[in-house]
Amino acid sequence: MVTMRLPTLRRTRSAEPGTVTGTARLDRRTKRLAGRLRPGDVAVIDHVDIDRVAADSLVAVGVSAVLNAKPSVSGRYPNLGPEVLIQAGIPLVDDLGEGIFQAIREGDTVRVEGDKVFVGAEPVGSGVRQDAESVAKAMADAREGLSVQLEAFAANTMEYLKQERDLLLDGVGVPDIETHIGGRHCLIVVRGYDYKADLEVLRPYIREFKPVLIGVDGGADALVEAGYTPDMIIGDMDSVTDDVLRCGAEVVVHAYPDGRAPGLARVQQLGLAAITFPAAATSEDLAMLLADEKGASLIVAVGTHATLVEFLDKGRGGMASTFLTRLKVGGKLVDAKGVSRLYRQSISGSSLLLLVLSAIAAMTSAVAVSTVGKAYLAVVSEWWDNLVFQLGQLF
Structure with missing residues (x-):
């Protein structure tokens, strides 16, 4: 894949922000950490360029502060996560360095004063306290280099097309499944942007058409939380809970192109049967390609990536596969975001x-x-x- 690098942006420190105290929870993967956070916790992460989905998950939990070992806005592209955190009033301290994971232990009571972090009376780290002004400046600078990002995105798209041409054009490699999809609607749920609002708006549709419910990793939990039982779970199994995996849904584990499937061991430890789907695409792409190949008459997407800003916000070359996948299944693909926005109006x-x-x-x-x-x-x-x-x- 093509690598995109721009110089890290310089940031300004905020002036004497308030003090925050909370229990520290640490994990280098923000998505995994969100599952065990509690309101008032201080999230300690290692996340360059925080995307909106990660920020939304932290806001939804109600963390009291976010401590990032890495820059939350590196300048490579205008990622949306830091703005979400700042707008929610959550203190964000950047560039604390790798040492923060040694200085703070799980469950420690930490105190954030300005750009400094304390455990008890002992200072354990100092970084850059972000505010609305510093994030806006970083985002403006990042947008100036957007042309470089677009060129790299196009190059990644062509590379993926060469690598997965047979899958995209002819469906080669799509596994056989037990769930009957032919001629039915499929509702694919990703725990992404506005997924809760989308699911709420779609309740009448789900009651009437009874679509095949496909959860992509944590999207399966989202279906269960909304009162539904998924028919199929697709993904690398890093964010779906054990209870949901046991709900009776057919499990399809996303594997690397060489056949390695790290998530398969977890499924087998739970005593569940599973099949693998090797591909270089993202898990949400695999769900769409599988539904299309198995004859779905309509594919409704919830929480997926639909716009160029959302593709770039993930900051991954692999998002090029989502662009091509949407071109492939576009004739039968409906995005629930538009429905959610149309019906969000209140009666005067x-x-x-x-x-x-x-x-x-x-x-x-x-x-x-x-x-x-x-x-x-x-x-x-x-x-x-x-x-x-x-x-x-x-x-």
């Missing part, structure tokens, strides 16, 4: 009032023209006349 107060008045008018008309309604109106009219007469006698 004036529209609700008009609806209530219309209902009252309809009920009044129905009562007025019916025999029972006329008798009832006569009784009410007589009661009203008597009331007016009695009030007139009093005054």
